[in-house]
Amino acid sequence: MSGYLVDIKNERLSFFTPAGEVKSLNDVSLHVKEKEVLGIVGESGSGKSVTAYSLMGLTAYPGRLIGGTLEFDGKRIDQMTEKEMRKIRGNEISIIFQDPMTSLNPVYTIGNQIAEAVLLHTDKTRAQAAERAKELLTLVGINEPEKRLKQYPHELSGGMRQRVMIAIALACEPKLLIADEPTTALDVTIQAQILELMMDLKEKLGMAIIMITHDLGVVANMCDRIAVMYAGKVVESGTTDDIFYRPGHEYTKGLLRSIPKLNEKEHNRLIPIEGSPVDMLNPPAGCPFAPRCKSCMKICLREMPEYTDLSDTHYSACWLHQKAEFAAARKHPAGIDAQKAGQE
Amino acid sequence: MAKLSFQLNADDFLPASASEKESLVVMRESVGFWKDGFRRLKRNKIAMVSLVVVILVLFISFVIPQFYPYTYEQQIRGSENLAPMQYSQTELTTMETGGKVFPHILGTDNLGRDYAIRVMMGSRVSLVVGIIASVLILFIGSLYGSIAGYFGGWVDLVMMRIVDMIYTVPDILIIILLSVAMDQPLKALAVKPGFQWIQVVGVNLISIFVVFALLYWVGMARIVRSQILILKEQEYVTAAKALGASSGRIIRKHLLKNCIGTLIVTTTLQIPSSIFTESFLSFLGLGVNAPMPSLGSLASAALNGMNSYPYRLFAPALAISLIILSFNLLGDGLRDAFDPKLKD
Numbered sequence: 001m002s003g004y005l006v007d008i009k010n011e012r013l014s015f016f017t018p019a020g021e022v023k024s025l026n027d028v029s030l031h032v033k034e035k036e037v038l039g040i041v042g043e044s045g046s047g048k049s050v051t052a053y054s055l056m057g058l059t060a061y062p063g064r065l066i067g068g069t070l071e072f073d074g075k076r077i078d079q080m081t082e083k084e085m086r087k088i089r090g091n092e093i094s095i096i097f098q099d100p101m102t103s104l105n106p107v108y109t110i111g112n113q114i115a116e117a118v119l120l121h122t123d124k125t126r127a128q129a130a131e132r133a134k135e136l137l138t139l140v141g142i143n144e145p146e147k148r149l150k151q152y153p154h155e156l157s158g159g160m161r162q163r164v165m166i167a168i169a170l171a172c173e174p175k176l177l178i179a180d181e182p183t184t185a186l187d188v189t190i191q192a193q194i195l196e197l198m199m200d201l202k203e204k205l206g207m208a209i210i211m212i213t214h215d216l217g218v219v220a221n222m223c224d225r226i227a228v229m230y231a232g233k234v235v236e237s238g239t240t241d242d243i244f245y246r247p248g249h250e251y252t253k254g255l256l257r258s259i260p261k262l263n264e265k266e267h268n269r270l271i272p273i274e275g276s277p278v279d280m281l282n283p284p285a286g287c288p289f290a291p292r293c294k295s296c297m298k299i300c301l302r303e304m305p306e307y308t309d310l311s312d313t314h315y316s317a318c319w320l321h322q323k324a325e326f327a328a329a330r331k332h333p334a335g336i337d338a339q340k341a342g343q344e
Numbered sequence: 345m346a347k348l349s350f351q352l353n354a355d356d357f358l359p360a361s362a363s364e365k366e367s368l369v370v371m372r373e374s375v376g377f378w379k380d381g382f383r384r385l386k387r388n389k390i391a392m393v394s395l396v397v398v399i400l401v402l403f404i405s406f407v408i409p410q411f412y413p414y415t416y417e418q419q420i421r422g423s424e425n426l427a428p429m430q431y432s433q434t435e436l437t438t439m440e441t442g443g444k445v446f447p448h449i450l451g452t453d454n455l456g457r458d459y460a461i462r463v464m465m466g467s468r469v470s471l472v473v474g475i476i477a478s479v480l481i482l483f484i485g486s487l488y489g490s491i492a493g494y495f496g497g498w499v500d501l502v503m504m505r506i507v508d509m510i511y512t513v514p515d516i517l518i519i520i521l522l523s524v525a526m527d528q529p530l531k532a533l534a535v536k537p538g539f540q541w542i543q544v545v546g547v548n549l550i551s552i553f554v555v556f557a558l559l560y561w562v563g564m565a566r567i568v569r570s571q572i573l574i575l576k577e578q579e580y581v582t583a584a585k586a587l588g589a590s591s592g593r594i595i596r597k598h599l600l601k602n603c604i605g606t607l608i609v610t611t612t613l614q615i616p617s618s619i620f621t622e623s624f625l626s627f628l629g630l631g632v633n634a635p636m637p638s639l640g641s642l643a644s645a646a647l648n649g650m651n652s653y654p655y656r657l658f659a660p661a662l663a664i665s666l667i668i669l670s671f672n673l674l675g676d677g678l679r680d681a682f683d684p685k686l687k688d
Contacts (some may be wrong), residue, residue, distance in 0.1 A: 056586055061497065090587035102579040107377055107601050116597075117587050168587065 011068035039223035094169035100161035111149030117171035159190035231288035238314030248316035391677020474619035485564025493572030546633035605682035612675035
């Protein structure tokens with residue numbers, strides 16, 4: 001209806017733990033267009049994976065969706081029954097997990113596990129599924145596929161296993177591929193190969209990808225658009241250029257300051273973001289980043305800022321934008337100074 | 345140095361051809377779960393000896409009685425209470441006239457039945473009871489345990505409290521009550537067409553099976569549940585869910601197959617304990633119906649003439665000990681071979 005492949009609006013999700021309600025997602029809105037790569041970045045516990053899992057209806061106990069709408073390809077995912085959901089999982093939406101070491105069942109051969117994915121969603125025969133498994137292995141760049149099909153996961157290296165995971169995810173040519181930190185468990189050279197493979201396959205098969213990561217380098221290379229999450233909220237969203245060259249939110253700026261740059265002449269110290277994330281059991285009334293923000297104002301502690309459109313594709317939730325607008329309207333010199341200070 | 349150079353052959357330093365290299369490229373065969381387990385088992389001498397004993401016992405109790413010249417219920421007039429290898433008067437006259445008489449290896453009992461065949465048939469009955477009871481326990485226990493473990497939460501709580509309750513029920517009392525209560529209805533049922541087999545098996549034996557099916561699976565259910573609780577947190581279970589597999593499929597294909605080692609071992613160790621329970625019940629007179637023997641009822645009958653015919657007690661007692669010991673040792677060997685936690 002909205003024209004987007006994925007359209008999440010005001011999603012709220014909580015985990016009801018013995019310690020209390022952990023508000024993992026607070027009002028998350030996201031969208032993915034067809035054949036687009038969206039990167040979701042943020043630190044641990046910011047809700048990146050929870051968002052992705054909820055999109056597949058795999059929220060782990062005791063988590064529960066308590067508000068908002070999730071739409072995939074015009075269908076409301078949040079209203080689907082378990083049975084309808086099963087038809088979508090693996091078929092239209094697939095996921096690649098972080099650790100390829102544990103995501104494959106140790107007692108089945110590779111061929112068996114790829115064929116299972118094919119058999120679950122098509123009415124192919126076993127022989128046809130085995131044939132398809134071979135095709136898929138060739139597609140993800142594994143040589144001697146016949147031999148590999150008969151091997152067990154423990155006989156493959158990490159990079160190969162991740163390729164197998166990708167082959168399984170692509171078995172039914174999904175419209176959307178969710179990659180949950182697909183390269184975190186791999187070493188750097190293999191990381192590059194896997195990312196290259198994913199981009200290559202995206203071109204070939206024409207699917208959309210949601211890339212969940214905390215590696216900004218990965219995002220910069222791969223993604224069309226980026227959503228920055230902090231404490232269960234999307235604090236800023238825009239095209240890759242918007243985020244890297246015109247960051248609007250103080251948290252995004254902090255993130256960019258904390259990555260090493262090759263072009264700096266002196267060995268400057270990296271600037272980390274001080275402090276630690278908020279306690280999700282008692283999220284603050286105002287901006288969750290306020291306690292760590294250098295330009296924190298009084299209003300930040302009281303109220304959550306609305307989104308401000310910085311351009312057609314770029315928006316961010318920060319009181320500093322409002323302050324700048326306010327100051328510009330008043331033509332108050334002090335306000336402009338503050339705005340400059342805020343943007344530095 | 346100069347001397348060495350004379351020993352070298354210039355041909356050895358020519359580049360090797362592809363076909364020559366081929367012979368050195370030997371891909372190691374992939375070793376699966378079963379192959380690996382059996383390889384370990386083969387190295388375990390005690391387990392291999394018990395395996396041979398188990399096969400021998402199975403052969404003696406299932407194959408030999410088919411060719412044996414006497415049957416277990418056949419009463420030979422005049423041959424009552426013979427000692428091992430002793431012949432009766434009539435048999436001696438047949439032999440003198442040129443006829444052939446098969447020796448009574450273990451003598452005969454007070455009704456003139458060949459004791460050797462009765463011990464063999466007794467082992468057959470005991471083994472059948474042990475194996476059927478263990479299979480019943482395996483099915484009920486693993487189904488119950490895996491459902492409780494997989495669904496967790498309230499389902500688990502309620503199901504495991506039922507198990508706790510069953511644990512407290514005194515089993516002997518239930519067997520006695522059941523065989524009394526089921527006696528009349530089963531006898532009535534046995535007359536009807538299609539239910540004649542009840543007569544053959546015997547009401548007492550059926551009540552033993554019912555008791556095993558009702559009470560003895562709880563241990564298996566607890567073991568399977570604890571395994572499933574660990575296994576369901578594995579990432580490949582989430583991966584299977586993300587592929588759209590149903591709960592039944594995940595339990596069957598992924599979880600139970602991963603605890604198959606435990607299942608094999610527990611079942612193998614369950615067989616001797618079931619045989620023991622059956623022998624014990626038969627000894628009390630609650631087991632199989634006469635004239636069908638079981639090791640327990642043979643021992644019980646032999647108790648009356650223990651001073652005059654001690655070998656009648658020794659033979660079934662030795663058979664019970666041998667069967668139970670070899671199954672237990674084989675079970676231990678299987679555990680060492682198939683339990684991944686015990687691998688070196």
